Amino acid sequence: MMNFLFRLLLTFNATSLIIVIYLVKEHFLLSNLFPKLNVFPDYISYIVYFLIPVLLTFISLFIANALDNDSMKSGDIKEVEQANNAFLPSYLGYFFVALSIPYFDTLIFIFAILFVFTFLSQTLYFNPLFLIFGYHFYYLTTDNNIKIFIITKKQLKNPSGMSFDKLKRINNFTFIDKEK
């Protein structure tokens, strides 16, 4: 259950930038909601919008400590493949969609669809905000030829001797490395 909620949060973090971009495009300011904030320049609103998913991502990293543990020993990994850039095409796609959405209700509808598909796609928890916190994305192939997805702060290049002691299981394909 807790894992399910956590995955919802991760999915929201990965897709919420669409809403931010839409709001920026529409020049929707916080002062529209709270007239007292009129004194601040426009970009303050945009920064606040952007900080919300950043904050939620930070919280999700914190919650990840409570997930189920796994580990990999030296010699378990046969191949390592960088995946930092793999999310860029889909992310650019999100951005262009957000820029061309005409109405708020269209946004809600499109966001809902993207949310559901990102959640169900399992391997697609790519959230570029992880990069801000120093995390990188990698595909690892184990010694028994099974491919998994790892979010880690380490710079991985050489699979020999590589080990992870504090992996947290987000789902059966995705793991986050909480080793400092």
Next chain:
Amino acid sequence: MNNLLAKTKGRIGSFLKVISDELIFDLPTDLDNPIEYNTDYKLEDDEWFAIKEFSEKEYCIDFLTNRFISTEYDIIPQNQYNNINYLCSYQEDIYYFQKVNNRHYVSKKLLYLNRLTITESEPIIVINEFADAIYVKSEDTLYFKKLTAISTIFKGIDTLYKEATQEDTEDFLNNDFINLGGNYDATKVKKANRKRIAMAMETISHFNREEKSSIFEYIRGYCEDLEFDENDSNFTIEAEDDLKKLLFGIEQRYYTTPLGNEKRLANSITTI
């Protein structure tokens, strides 16, 4: 890191991850004087049977020869909780196996005394004090106490079952549910039946009185030509074939097809 896996039943049964970071079984301190497997040998409390060079045996499973990587195993989904064939705890390159039978699943009604309410407890699986089998990878040795407990974990390991000795055979034929007739006695029991006796003795030792009588009822239902005395409640065994029928019955090899109601005998058995 310690990991507990469950192997599910069925043809496509797979290993699934249950939990991690828990010490499930302790390594017994008495593994240092292992006995090579021998059906006739009765283990002392502090002894274990051992099979050396286990990974080269045909009944060894790939799971033990492959490298153990916990991230490869999916988390066990809820609908598989009742479908566990056995558990395997991986603790520092040592694999501990426990066979899971229906008796390991426990769900009881609990009476809470301070509230005086009855609640059905959540189902649990009882973990035995000792594992049924222990595989130490660094020594490539499998330790176990009872071959029957692990024969569905390592398919084909029951070929190790040797035939019952003359003494065992006599003991078995002396059971009060057997009435020997027609000059048939322990000396006439052939090799195939001796093997079956060795297994049946193990099987029948787990039956209580009620189970025994229901198994006899079952055997009578399938083997009409096997003579049964209602008063003494025993079977008359006069030939090898009679004994074979009885032994198959004890192993519950007889079944009826759901369509067509055909009575059949299972030639070999695999738990699914």
